Amino acid sequence: MTTRSFGKPVRRTEDLRLITGQGSFTDDAGSDALSLVMVRSPYANARVVSIDVSEAEQLDGVTAVLTYEDLPDRLAEPLPLLIPHPSLSEPRTQHILAKDYVRYVGQAVVAIFAADRYIGEDAAERVIIEYESKVAVVGIDGALGTNLVHHDVPKNVAADHSEHVGDVASALAEAPHVLELDFEMERSLGSALEGRASHATWDRHSRKLQIQNATQTPTSVRFAVANILEIPDEQVEVFAIDVGGGFGTKVIHPWPEDILTAWGAMNYERAVKFTEDRVEHFISSSHERSQRHHVKVGFNAEGQILGLDVDFVHDNGAYTPYGMIAPLITATQLPGPYKLPNYRVRFRSVYTNTVQVTPYRGAARPHAVFTMERTMDRIASFLGIDRSEVRQRNFIQPDEFPYDLGMIFQDGRPAIYDSGDYPEMLNKALSMIEWDSFAERRSQAPPGKRRGIGVACYVEGTGLGPYEGGHVRVETGGKIQVSTGLASSGQGHHTVFAQIVADELGVPFEDVEVVTGDTRRFKYAVGTFASRAAVTSGNAVAEAARLVKKKAIALAADALEANPEDLEIVDGQVQVKGTPVRAIPLSQVAVLANPLRYSFSEAAKAATQFAGTASFDEPPIKPGEDPGLEATGWYSPVRATFASGTHAVEVEVDLITSEVEILRYCVVHDCGRIINPLIVEGQIHGGVAQGIAGALYEKLAYDEDGNLQNASFMDFLMPYCTEIPKIEIDHLETPSPLNPLGIKGAGEAGVIPVSAVIASAIEDAEGFEINHMPLFPSELHSMRLASGRQPA
């Protein structure tokens, strides 16, 4: 048998290039390309009165300086609303360059095409723009006030959405106990170390527009660019070779700069490149996380929830290019692993004069989990029962799957949990963190410190559709070439898809080469987001490999004069089961699969001879067959598969500095069958680190005029290794019944319950309520004073 690699900690095939400096990130291309440099608004809410570009245009090395008025035809229209939703009654998207008004600091107003970035920035300083500034609408309080972001959007409300299961009003009226609670999370952002980037070239001879783009969705960038530039799809090729982190930001497309680089390449017949700098990433990409939730929860003496009503406000920034995906996820993921027979959720999504808000890793699940888990802790505290016990009493049980939430998920399909074991997961987490013996450790806190412990559970919808495809081809040289359309930004897709194909086809892992995110290789795809890539593309390449295997066995059966049922593929050889001497290598089957006319190599010689010696009663390619040992497979899930996890943390708070130190961080994680534990654990490490960042360090701080005050790594406190503790991981594997590989998504999981679990532990240490995140030492200090505690 071929050694199976599924489930093994196989080392990544991606790494060799990346550790030797041979990666291919977008900015690595085009050192002689024209540089696209944007002039961005310094005002959050203003009318553009006049723009004078004359001085900038005269600068040596400047090719062109464009304002909105210079944009041709389709480029002058607003960018597309990617995901409309019935609740989104007032969608707004930005123009490629500001038309009359600017609505956030950072909005692009002028585009400069220059010989290099240095000259482009010199030119930017010479552009004179007169603005008429208006009062900026900042934060949820600002949005609920009287000033408007868009003059034609009353009350700044983009969307108002409600969903319910059961009868919440009656349940709350009849519940023995009802609590009203408020929870809030603040803004953060993906902050990938590589910013957005696009490099476009136009070849007027082949009439190809080639775009290397730092994107999570190259096929959609292709369709969007072709559509806006009004050229055939077939003239546009988009590829994301290496992408330096995405985290949701790079799902959004097309950015103004994507269109301008592509248009510029065609218009000036020069390579054109845009590389976002760090300030631009802060003020012109996407943000997330700002939501305010009001909760009414009714429960009985045992702590079982009878009714839950959540009304929240989502700050969507100045525009809504990605529709209502983030708040819709909060709405449907809020129930988590708990039975909520009566649940009503309503959200209003409101405009503010700030950067647009679109999903960032976790995609509004951290808010949902923070709200639900804080609510669980309050019930426990109110009734005086253990926090773990109140969760156990509300869990959906392992024998209750499939479990229908009665709601519609973000993919527009019913939210039905497919599998899981929430009680066991909690038990494992409690055991890992030694929950029951914590009282002893609490009492051992050193002088000047207090200790607390917390636990939080979540369920995450992953692997949603509509589809992905995969192509597998056996080359006559023996290599197996695999491609899938979605892009990679660090997830190790090349390795895990190779593992899957190697096992399905029966070839050595080392012989499989994978390409992702290249529309020249695979034209149809959805993209890498929503923890969906392994599930969707993984199952698609598995299907393609199975089709190739079938084809190979049929061809080999002819060659070996054997019955197809008697053949197997082992280590790249098609052989008669039990009689490996009767075997033919897959490379040779690939030769047989493609009868040639011309003999240009030894393999081709065999292929031409095969064509000549076939039966004269049959054509060389039989009806219904195609030349080549290759196949395309598709996977289109009927609905999302639901992964889950429980995190537990022990913290120590300093009574003088209010610093929070994490003593132990434990994760129990269930993503169904694990393809590669090394990679899954790496994803968890990174997710938890981003979660800790969002809980204790990172916050985008706008002033009242809509200026982002910490738009740099000097002021936005992205953690270094000094802030991130060791993360202990245990797995549970409840296979998904929805897909042949039994897998669930793992990419976002780590980040989801971190704010909730850390809040729980700090609350346990401090003894007062923690209702918002992130929590900085200064705020914790103020909360201590407000709670009547004197500084130590």
Added chain:
Amino acid sequence: MCMNAEVSHEIVLNVNGEVKRFSAPARRLLSDALRGDLGLTGTHVGCEHGVCGCCTVLIDNQPVRSCLTFAIAAQDRKIRTVEGLAGADGELHPVQAAFKECHALQCGFCTPGFLMTATALLEQRPNPDEEEITEALAGNLCRCTGYQNIRSAIGHAIELMQSDI
């Protein structure tokens, strides 16, 4: 009409043991010179204000932010980049091998900076303790890994280097 045509200077850099000549304005950053003028795109630029560490190269064996250094100011110094880490025969430097073995990279964008920082650390202190490792790595940001496997990789690199002796 043209304004402000820039003066170019001939710049000579010693990079990975090779002498490289090119012409560029005085304000050309070392990071941009390495990437754009010399085609050594393994050195990455993550923040352009000296905080993220992606652009770290070694100058006279000290880790330096190439995004805060003018190329012209790095003349007559020995510059080492990630492209020069592996041996001429392609054999990986122990730090590189350890990063691969320990899954210490995901997207790989910050990785060259970490590799150069770790190389400098282990050249100066072949057997650093945990605190020294933390101190050395504390100037490099990674958004993917949570740092845990990077720490493991440093430990593994030390083992590899000691077993090489």
